[in-house]
Amino acid sequence: MTPLWIGALVTVLGACVGSFLNVCIYRLPRHESLMWPGSRCTRCARALSWYENVPVVSWVLLRGRCRTCREPVSWMYPIVEVITALTFLSGYLLYGISAIGAVRVLFACALIVLFVTDLQHKILPNVITVPGIVVGFVLSLFLPPGWRDSLIGIAIGGGTLFAIAEAYYRLRGLEGLGMGDVKLLAMIGAFLGWKLVLLTLVMASLSGSIIGVALIASKRGNLKYALPFGTFLAIGAVVSAAWGTPIVDWYFGFYQ
Numbered sequence: 001m002t003p004l005w006i007g008a009l010v011t012v013l014g015a016c017v018g019s020f021l022n023v024c025i026y027r028l029p030r031h032e033s034l035m036w037p038g039s040r041c042t043r044c045a046r047a048l049s050w051y052e053n054v055p056v057v058s059w060v061l062l063r064g065r066c067r068t069c070r071e072p073v074s075w076m077y078p079i080v081e082v083i084t085a086l087t088f089l090s091g092y093l094l095y096g097i098s099a100i101g102a103v104r105v106l107f108a109c110a111l112i113v114l115f116v117t118d119l120q121h122k123i124l125p126n127v128i129t130v131p132g133i134v135v136g137f138v139l140s141l142f143l144p145p146g147w148r149d150s151l152i153g154i155a156i157g158g159g160t161l162f163a164i165a166e167a168y169y170r171l172r173g174l175e176g177l178g179m180g181d182v183k184l185l186a187m188i189g190a191f192l193g194w195k196l197v198l199l200t201l202v203m204a205s206l207s208g209s210i211i212g213v214a215l216i217a218s219k220r221g222n223l224k225y226a227l228p229f230g231t232f233l234a235i236g237a238v239v240s241a242a243w244g245t246p247i248v249d250w251y252f253g254f255y256q
């Protein structure tokens, strides 16, 4: 098969996985089963037929509405499917068909679900982050970043954010960061190792501050109502996974 065909197949597979991620995004915060029942309209509860379940295509053809009750179907569904498809394609372009490529794509899929659940419900489900820490560490026994880097990454990722959360709570008497953020950063450390988890934290804090200040300046909100921190951590982790290693090498080379 030519690389073009493999790329196309990987992208279609990504769109189908994106469809499953939508199920996770909807059901995990509601503590519903992922397997049963099959996809149905969230309003009239009619089971969807196969042609209403084709990623992206069905949403476009049905013009974003349920066929029976005309309930609008959120544009988040096709967006998640397109982003997952592009994630699969990027994984293929960056790593080819390889074990580390598959692991990084799996990691990105978990982050897509966490990004949307944090954005919509301010929830980072434990059923993803806690097994994510274990899976990231076990995979690092065989693949980069290696088990030592992974273990230090879990400790630094979880530990740093836990310390910041504690300090913030004592100083301000407010809960600025939740334990969900701590577990998410530990998971990122498990998959990416300690250098890239620090890069993730720096990027998330910087972009979070810039957007927070912009929101205050435009009087659209204050820091308390800014976007949840987990969304910034998820984006920072994807950027670190894809392009972090050259950035980190440059930084450490620069200070040697």
Ligand SMILES: [Zn+2]
Pocket (backbone or CB within 6 Å): 041, 042, 043, 044, 045, 046, 066, 067, 068, 069, 070, 071
């Ligand atoms: Zn309906």
